[in-house]
Amino acid sequence: MRLYIAEKPSLARAIAAVLPKPQKKYQGYIELANGDCVTWCIGHLLEQAEPADYDARYKQWRFEHLPIFPEQWQWRAKSKTASQLKAIKGLIKQATSLVHAGDPDREGQLLVDLVIEHCKTKAALKQACQRLLVSDLTPAAVARSLKQLKPNQQFAALSSSALARTRADWLYGINLTRAYTLKGQQQGYSGVLSVGRVQTPVLGLVVRRDQAIAEFVSRPFYQVEAELQTQQGERFKALWQPSEACLPYQDEDGRVLSRSLAEHVVKRIQQQPATVDTLKQQDKQQAPPLPYNLSSLQIDAAKRYGYSAKQVLDICQNLYERHTLITYPRSDSRYLPKQHHGEAPEVLAALKANSEELAKACSEADPRLRSKAWNDAKVDAHHAIIPTTKRQAAGKLGEAERRVYLLIARQYLAQFYPHYRYAHSEVTVQIAEGLFKASANQVQDLGWKVLFPRKQNDEEQTLPPLSQGQKLHCIDARVLDKQTQPPKAFTDASLLAAMTGIAKYVQDPSLKAVLKETDGLGTEATRAGILDLLFKRGFLLRQAKQIHASDSAKALVAALPELCVWPDMTAHWEQQLNAISQRQHSYQAFMQQLQSQLHQLVEQSAMVSAQAFVGLAKPAKAGRKNYARRSKAGGQRAATAKRTNKKRATAAR
Structure with a gap:
């Protein structure tokens, strides 16, 4: 029995839809007419163990325990989805071959790899596992992908990169969050002062911008x-x-x-x-703008409609999974494989059918034109976000979905128009x-x-x-x-642009030069979540469209070493993680360097004066339209000093 393991139920349904029928649906999987089965994860079925799972002493937050470095890393089943993990484990025992159908990025690769490993799959079965890469959930596209299966072993480096990232984030967040929260408690601060290798440099950007605005003198x-x-x-x-x-x-x-x-x-x-x-x-002439990746789409949607990064990601997930109107949305690429050019007439026909607003533009587009977007050399695991060939009346979409779909459609349409001269x-x-x-x-x-x-x-x-x-x-x-005008306060659009164009804010000249052509701060898949997390924790506040830092954020940034609040270190990490995925750097070397660095950072935290947190015992109250906005969750966390250690550990992520 061949077993397909998809990352999400929506992808599992799309795969099953083009495989032999009739089919039988069971709890947690679909059985095909030929006896093969399609099952699915529900996002992450596994989560990293808490510090107390390694040693009961770590239930107490104490300086003498830091830094915490697990000798043998552990994963545990998430309670809400334990039944699905059990179903997959049972199916793997019966399988004669496996097909890994995680999302086409490093997180998707690791997510399913971990499940296969956790289920104690036989070595021969793991070795023969094949990889299915799906970025378009329309039946024709899925059927095409099923004919292009690759050995899963080819993507081992991608999985190692994701594993290094998630373990590094755990180590960095657990150790520094505990260290600085304990410092805050010495002055009566009752909240969790969370530190993260991406979230804290982002916070540093906002704190420094607020400071520059406050100190600005117009001339x-x-x-x-x-x-x-x-x-x-x-x-x-x-x-x-x-x-x-x-x-x-x-x-x-x-x-x-x-x-x-x-x-x-x-x-x-x-x-x-x-x-x-x-x-x-x-x-002079100007070529059409490239199709969107997730960040560029989030930036344009924020400028035009004021949508947050998370709103845009959620809308895109709906357009991809529920409506199958766009290709895989968590893409960091703005290029397309050359073979996709042949589908242009069908995609344009779908756009014309889906939108009266674009019907005339579709009729006037020339599908014979080939813009610089079609470039195989610049397409890796996934390509730019574009419309699919699915035809669906725009009336079935919500207003926000329609707007984002039209943004994606116009950007694609532009590839079939001549240069602006x-x-x-x-x-x-x-x-x-x-x-x-x-x-x-x-x-x-x-x-x-x-x-x-x-x-x-x-x-x-x-x-x-x-x-x-x-x-x-x-x-x-x-x-x-x-x-002279002061610097402008960050907005959703400009903060996302800063995260993607992080080279501008990097201090190290040599790193700055490299980063102009490589990764930004965080990834396409994580940036929205990072910003959302900072708002929930009350570190970032909204004033209309402007984004500002809270008092606790300013105190934390002031107390931390510069290494933690500037993007240089994080950008260097991203560079190394990318090198791991390209087999140009090793997981072991990355983790050894990180452990050495964390020892130094924890030692530095012990020398920080707790005076930095004086007066922050009671964080500002929530109020979405108020400068002192706090999320409900963040306000609740800061309202009492008697949170359980388990919740503290969770908040440290």
Whole structure:
């Protein structure tokens, strides 16, 4: 009997739907007509053991126990899904071959691998296990994937990477959370001061941004705008470009801080002749934006609709599992395999049937076009999020589902439209020995941009026909009063963008250079959960669309070593975990280095002054629209110092 083990019931149903019929449904599995069976996990069936499971002493949170390093790692069955694990174990005993059908990422690989290992599967059966990679739950796509099974052993490195990540997170979170919570208790703080290798650097980003806003002092600066006229009466505006002689009157960003200097320039150029000094004209084009991965979709949905990262992920899971309208959503890739290009006409036909709003755009799309999105070299375990060939009336979707589906659909549609083409002009003008600059874009072909209509900017100027050496006249000039602006508070969109573009915030120059082309902070699958967790624990608070750090978050970040609150270490971890998945680094080397680092961090925590947590005994109350927002769960955790140690340990994750 061949046994298929899917990660979720929805995937199991999709697999069974294209396998031999008639079928019989039993508790926890589906039996096929040929005797094979399809079973499923319900997400994680196993969880890591708690510290007290290794040693009863660890029920008490004490400094002398730290750091905690299990000698033999243990997993235990989750109580809510124990019956399903038992069903799978019984089926494995009867199986003659196995098919691993976890999600196509490192977490999905580990999740099913752990179940197979936990069920004490025979070595020969494990060795012969095959891997099914499904990223599209439509019947045709699943049937195609079933014909492309691979040896599960090929993905052992991916599983090792996920195992290293989950164990490292356990060690880091358990040890540092206990250390700093104990420090907080010395000053009467009653909450859990949780520390995580991803969540804490994210918290550090927000704390530092809040601090920069609080300390910001606005300064006035000045620009000079000249209005120029050709001999034919055509007009345009140009901005003054200060010379080196003006450096004493400028700030570090080149802004002029002296209004009297700007006024002097205005007086000098009023009603003066001008000459075109340089003229650059260039035809340019812009390729369609790549299809979405999860982070880029979350960022756009946050900007457009104000959805949180978790809301977008939940919506996508519905679109993928329940409606089968999109491909696998937890993808970190924005590229597509070349073989998918042949399905474009069918996908476009489905989009046309599914959405009246996109029907015209689908008719005008050219499926023969092949954008840079189709690139086999940049597709690994999964590809970009795109619509499937499933036809379903949009009326069956909720409003949020419809919106996100249309975002994904438009991004895919753009691949079948020509480049956006425009003429870029840039001119410099000499007026009374001063240099002024103007630029403008003239649209030649909107191309893919017709899919993303925007409001016209009435102030956007065009340049008249000009030539080098042409004589002009400055008919007017004015001083533009400006003010330096503080950094903007984080929003869902900008915080997600910061996590994905983490190189910008990394201090180590060598690591910064590497990270520009590699991973961000966290993964596509974990970023939404990390942010949601920080809100639930009351570390992050909302004020309308803005995200701020709570007082307890600020105190924790101030008390922790810089290593813990900057993204350098976490980014380095992600780099190593990726190397493990590529067989370029070993699990053992990664864990040994981590243990050495944790010894040092725990020693440092013992030297932290508990004064950092003075005044934080009673965290701010909940209130979603209030700056001092706390989640209900976070407020309850902080309301009493008599939480059980088991709950403390759970909160330390």
